[in-house]
Amino acid sequence: MAIDRSPRNRMPEQAPKLRAKNFDEVALGFSPEQAKAEASRCLQCKNAPCKSGCPVGVDIPEFLKAVQTGDFEGAGAVIGRANSLPAVCGRVCPQEEQCEKLCLRGRMDKPVAIGAVERFVGDFGLDKTPAPYDGPRTGKRAAVIGSGPSGLTVAAELAKNGVDVTIYEAFHRAGGVLVYGIPEFRLPKSLVRAEIDKLLRLGVTLMRNVVVGKTVLLDELTDRFDAVFIGSGAGLPMFMNLKGESYKGVISANEYLTRVNLMGAYRADSDTPVQRGRRVAVIGAGNVAMDAARTALRMGADSVTVVYRRGREEMPARAEEIHHAEEEGVRFELLAAPVEILGENGAAAGLLLRRTELSEPDASGRRRPVELAGSEFTIGADMVIVALGTSPNPLIKDSYPAIETTKKGTIVVDGRGMTSVDGVYAGGDAVTGAATVILAMGAGRKAAAAILERFKGQ
Numbered sequence: 001m002a003i004d005r006s007p008r009n010r011m012p013e014q015a016p017k018l019r020a021k022n023f024d025e026v027a028l029g030f031s032p033e034q035a036k037a038e039a040s041r042c043l044q045c046k047n048a049p050c051k052s053g054c055p056v057g058v059d060i061p062e063f064l065k066a067v068q069t070g071d072f073e074g075a076g077a078v079i080g081r082a083n084s085l086p087a088v089c090g091r092v093c094p095q096e097e098q099c100e101k102l103c104l105r106g107r108m109d110k111p112v113a114i115g116a117v118e119r120f121v122g123d124f125g126l127d128k129t130p131a132p133y134d135g136p137r138t139g140k141r142a143a144v145i146g147s148g149p150s151g152l153t154v155a156a157e158l159a160k161n162g163v164d165v166t167i168y169e170a171f172h173r174a175g176g177v178l179v180y181g182i183p184e185f186r187l188p189k190s191l192v193r194a195e196i197d198k199l200l201r202l203g204v205t206l207m208r209n210v211v212v213g214k215t216v217l218l219d220e221l222t223d224r225f226d227a228v229f230i231g232s233g234a235g236l237p238m239f240m241n242l243k244g245e246s247y248k249g250v251i252s253a254n255e256y257l258t259r260v261n262l263m264g265a266y267r268a269d270s271d272t273p274v275q276r277g278r279r280v281a282v283i284g285a286g287n288v289a290m291d292a293a294r295t296a297l298r299m300g301a302d303s304v305t306v307v308y309r310r311g312r313e314e315m316p317a318r319a320e321e322i323h324h325a326e327e328e329g330v331r332f333e334l335l336a337a338p339v340e341i342l343g344e345n346g347a348a349a350g351l352l353l354r355r356t357e358l359s360e361p362d363a364s365g366r367r368r369p370v371e372l373a374g375s376e377f378t379i380g381a382d383m384v385i386v387a388l389g390t391s392p393n394p395l396i397k398d399s400y401p402a403i404e405t406t407k408k409g410t411i412v413v414d415g416r417g418m419t420s421v422d423g424v425y426a427g428g429d430a431v432t433g434a435a436t437v438i439l440a441m442g443a444g445r446k447a448a449a450a451i452l453e454r455f456k457g458q
Helices: 032-037 059-066 074-080 086-092 116-124 149-159 189-200 218-224 252-260 286-298 317-328 395-399 437-457
Strands: 143-145 165-170 205-207 228-229 251-252 279-283 305-307 329-331 336-344 346-359 369-380 384-385 424-426
Touching: 032 059, 032 116, 032 336, 059 116, 074 086, 074 336, 086 116, 086 336, 116 189, 116 336, 143 149, 143 218, 149 165, 149 279, 149 437, 218 228, 228 317, 228 346, 228 437, 252 286, 252 384, 279 286, 279 437, 286 305, 286 317, 286 384, 336 369, 346 384
Parallel strands: 143 165, 143 228, 165 205, 228 424, 251 384, 279 305, 279 384, 305 329
Antiparallel strands: 336 346, 346 369
């Protein structure tokens, strides 16, 4: 078979100056012709190393082969065997560090744009109404705490296998980090709702505005259900304990994005209060920091500066997100450590920073930032967004001490995803700390398989 020598297809995008002023999706997606052309670049390798790079185990060559022939529905069926949220994953997964990193086509020129093709297939399937589950029922009941990526995955896998599933969501809308953390311009909320609607058609019951540990206790759920899965995420923001953190205008990225995304503060008709800074500083350089910086631009900021203690090569955000932020006008102040938040009349007015240099790599290979004495300088900022990561909310473990946790508050699980309490499983950010959507989904698949195996044994 002749190898397709065509270059990698580039997904069309909104122009930077235009998109920096709106919340419409930045990447516009492949056309059917582009999706087929990109899928044709797959070498259909015998060993398919790309598959081992997918945390949920999608059969990548098989779905690409279906797309190549124009069988988009068949491609969706292949993906659906392992991934219940393809339209989401096609947008937010770090494919460049997973499946595409292992793509052998990358040795010739550039890897196949697996994520972009998956996005196309996922979008194609959003309009296809799945048939309600009509298979045999197991008679088993499972409770899922949290409707983020791991919880949705567990619910889908169990429901497809005849288990009666009830999801308990603390917010008024389902989706977890997909709706409160990731901005509209990266992941449209209508798409998340469509994916969740597909799940509900499988017979899953969704209970909103239920805070497990307050509204209902975990031991009540263990009494009423045959298995419980904790997918409560990691929504507790971390701060640096800098002088001036209590000033007006200092906010965690978690709260800022929740107000804008989940509560719709970006809409003209919204009643949700949120500060609209003119000169915004964002501390941190992960994906959340990029989301906060790009959101601040769209909320009307005149300038946005990302402050990071390390250099560009060490920035943990996806290269695509950094590139998009730069195109839109976000500035980067690298090798600079925050020392103090400066204020005037009780409100943030700037950041005192100190230059850093990186040490030699330590045993783990990481270079530590070392502050340079006498290198202080300031930048103006009437709003400071702290994006330094999150940790699990302690509510569940505090209300149910039998659940073993680490010093960082993450839940301890075994190789099957089960906690220290028999029949109670956990996965996603509640176990790993803040991580990626696809890793949370992988943990959900593992836990669901263990729960189904448990039910068979019973």
